[in-house]
Amino acid sequence: MKGPTNQLNIPISMLSVKEVLKSRVLSDDYEIENNDAFFVADLGEIYRQHLRWKTHLPRVEPFYAVKCNGDPMLLRLLAALGTGFDCASKSEIQAVLDMGVDPSKIIYANPCKQGSFIRFAAERDVKMMTFDNIDELYKIKRLFPNAQLLIRILTDDSKALIRLGAKYGASLDDTGFLLQSARELDLNVIGVSFHVGSCCYDENSYIDAIRRAKFVFNQAAELGFNFHLLDIGGGFSFSSKSDGFTFERVAAVLGPAIDETFPSNIRVIAEPGRYYAAPAFTIATHVIGKRTVCRDIEEDYVPDMNIDQVNALPTRDDNPAFMYYINDGLYGSFNCILYDHQIVTPKVLMKGGSFLFGETLDEPEYSCFVWGPTCDSIDCITKNGNLPELFLGDWLYFEDMGAYTISAATKFNGFKRTKVIYTTTDPSVFDFLCVSL
Template identity: 55%
Template sequence: MHANLETVVLAPPYDMVDLFKSVPSPDVNVYNRSICEVTKQRLEAITNQQWESDQENAFFVGDLGEVFRQHLRWKSLLPRIEPFFAVKCNPDPMILKLLASLGCGFDCASKQEIQQVLDVGVESNRIVYANPCKQASFVRYAAQQNVSRMTFDNAEELHKIKKFYPDAELILRILTDDSQSLCQLGLKFGAPLHTVQHLLETAQQLDLNIIGVSFHVGSGCLDENAFCDAVISARNVFDQAAAMGFNFTLLDVGGGFPGADVKNGITFEKVAAVLGPVVDRLFPADIRVIAEPGRYYVASAFTICTNIIGRRSVTLPPAVEEEIEKETPEQYMYYVNDGMYGSFNCIIFDHQIVEPKVLMKNEVFTFGQDVCEPNFESSVWGPTCDSIDCLNKSTRLPKLEPGDWLYYENMGAYTVCAASQFNGFKKSEVVYTNTFC
């Protein structure tokens, strides 16, 4: 449990706890143990079934309790802003069921995401189709399902929506400064402020209903003040629209919220401390305010366990070896059974830095422990035949053997959702636990 959240976690509303406890599906086994205990049990089962096919495959441990703690944290620190979970971040069915039961909305980017959310029983009015450029048939599908709220940032999109869903409730996505973000979405989306007048006039000519403004400060935002600047820009657009006769009722402050894994620099507490007050100051209580958090909910909730399938000793040239400390001249390359084409695609697509930790060495379980042995210069590689499949180019690890295990924490955001089966490797399965109850 995070110490700074203790008062929030220990006194949640009883009805919310009851909702949370009712989530697990009868078709899915959910443990009520720590990640350490679940992982240990899984590895012991593998040891007992030594010759079973695929028994040493990599796997995730997904903690539904951590997702619930993050929800309580959000409701405590940003009570006015309604979370609409960004499905793209992690469309795991148990995560969606949990958040649906807690009353969350959902940010969907495609027909498939809308369909998946509807299939878990979410009402259409709890969905925002937050993709400014949509396939025509997807717009028709949204109309058929009464998913009326959708974003746009260009005039061409307005003409498309007029043709396929003229009764949609439109949200104008404006361009904001995302230069301090790891993923700068403004390169692709967002209407520059000087184009707003034209877009509003076009919507009036087409008799389309614009209900509000959205923005996105970028995924992995590193400056909490970016949220303040964006809210001020949104307020200006509200005023500009009001002067033209529009009656905006919705503000969408987008995503970019850090997860519980972020302890230093920009934290969720820092974002909430600036975002909540500026929204309250600039927007009256009758304006509905939503957000699109993704990694915030799930980044810290998933841990992946990988099996070392091979080791390669690195032989250095004599001249180089003489420059290295004589006590630890050895270097090793380790190969594990999930990689960049699988769950670790976050290294490329999401600019994440992942840290390996020893899970099991010589059949000794070491989760959360320091292995008191010499560490050697090491690299960790995924299982495919591609040389870009490198998880860690340089790290320090004790000397490990094939059959030992590594684990990586904070692997819930933009990981398995973008995994492929390149070279025929399967996606890693998820084992669920609940550390709240």
């Protein structure tokens, strides 16, 4: 069922993700326009993630990292829930301000900023921003001398899938010099910022970063600064699987470490991105093409495969292997494979007219490649998959696709960006969404 629309005039249903998917894919004609790939965004999942955060890290204020996914409904829901926002550019700041967010709820958390963007932030009274080098201090002094600064420090990000320390973060050997320089420039440094790397998989990385931050707090106190803000960055897992690296596992050690190290008068914020966005988005893609491949063929017949990969394919006497082509790919929503090092898992949504969301098929599975729709051979989503044999008109779906997907999608080869359909699986927030957004 469709619910009332909001300020953006976008409908929000109260259906489950499964029901939304089913309503969209049950069509016998795989050539019609309605069979474009599409996202289903469950706004109820975003709300549940927010409650989960407040339960396990109640002291830490989330400032959502807009770069992760700038979907307007996601941003408006988070704004209505009272989160802050981590912005990296003029456009991101403007998007958040346009929603009526107070400038004090924004941190310009890019340590190296374009001069005109700093001036823009000053004009909009977005005061909080980060730095990690002396040239940035001179730039800020010239363009926004009343800014409220956080010194971003280098941490051990060796236990993260995406390491950021090579680009950003002042080492503890340099923080004293930078703070002394800020004092001489009469700049207002109010705290410390750090980031343990994206997709961090060791809770001890946060503990080590807390210790480093405390060291810099002490340095600042000796120089006469009155630090009152700690920004613990991002990197948080969204997983709730008991056999995985969960948010609860991090919070169980991070929360006490903060309380033991910093008194209650120190404000603590964080910059979660994928934590909120990833689990809320599911993408459905249409099988638009298919090829059958076998091992005993010429190597150059199979693009992007070396001889070992070809030899790994079944022979003509064994089960076949297949190539499937779907209508979204690496240049679109699956750019997360290239830019975010994600491993995506295709699942069968519809096969032969049967809707199969969440089901395990009692059928043989075959080796397969899943390709995107563009003419570039780099556009491969899965190179070592195993799926039941599919046919033109069938559908695949991929879960946990909200992080660093939509935000970096392109229109390469003229393919349009994938549409988002909104629902909420939490009835308690439906009226709130429609009234508040």
